[in-house]
Amino acid sequence: MAMSGDPLAGRGGRGMGVTYKYFGAPNGATAARVPVSMRPEELGGDELGMGGLFTKIKPETIAAMVLTGLQGMPLHKVPPLELVVLHPDYAVVKLPTTVVDPLRGVGEESVGAAAFIWSTVPDRSGPSDAFTVYRLLHEWQDFSVRLHEAGHQPYCLVWG
Numbered sequence: 739m740a741m742s743g744d745p746l747a748g749r750g751g752r753g754m755g756v757t758y759k760y761f762g763a764p765n766g767a768t769a770a771r772v773p774v775s776m777r778p779e780e781l782g783g784d785e786l787g788m789g790g791l792f793t794k795i796k797p798e799t800i801a802a803m804v805l806t807g808l809q810g811m812p813l814h815k816v817p818p819l820e821l822v823v824l825h826p827d828y829a830v831v832k833l834p835t836t837v838v839d840p841l842r843g844v845g846e847e848s849v850g851a852a853a854f855i856w857s858t859v860p861d862r863s864g865p866s867d868a869f870t871v872y873r874l875l876h877e878w879q880d881f882s883v884r885l886h887e888a889g890h891q892p893y894c895l896v897w898g
Contacts (some may be wrong), residue, residue, distance in 0.1 A: 742883060756898035760833075760881065762890030769830050770823040771891040795874070797894040801837045803871065804878065806859075807852030808840045819894075830898035836881040838892050841875070849875050 757894035763769035797819055803812040820832040844852075885892060 754793070756896060757793060759895040760797075760886055761893055761895065762881075763887075763889055763893050766822045766832060767818075769832065769891075772830060772893075772895055797831055797833055797896075800874075800878065801833060803856050803875070804837050804840060804854070807847060807856045807871075807875075808844055809836075822893065828895060831894050831896060833892040833894060835891060838878065838885055841879040841882040842886055842894075844866040844879070849879065 761769075761772065763772070774792065798816075801819070802816050804811055805816050806813055817834045819834075822830040822832050850868075850872060853868045853875055856868055857868035857873045881892075884890075
């Protein structure tokens with residue numbers, strides 16, 4: 739089942755208080771068993787950032803940042819997220835593999851150019867200054883390498 743938008747948007751009004759944690763798992767069945775209370779070390783060590791990345795940045799925004807900034811894909815062609823599990827307290831979504839794969843082979847200039855391009859896009863949510871986007875893309879680049887080496891796919895735990 740494909741989904742777009744925030745699975746918890748109706749619960750807190752416009753997604754207020756919703757947190758996203760990115761992690762890797764070998765498959766959807768494993769990802770579906772990741773409860774909200776799991777500590778980063780229990781996620782297999784390939785969570786994004788030191789101790790996991792808990793962020794307010796939606797997976798749709800991350801996908802759009804990578805695919806439009808690095809791949810040149812039009813925003814309306816960014817594939818939807820796949821709903822893995824929807825629980826009353828949280829959801830787990832799978833990001834398209836195309837979101838992390840392009841990052842493994844790009845150089846510094848491409849990351850910088852993508853960050854600049856994304857920082858100039860009007861009327862959308864997410865980080866707006868180029869340096870913040872640049873740092874975020876670098877974190878995603880490291881995450882992408884770890885996922886690839888572990889043979890894992892990208893998932894996001896959403897709760898609010």
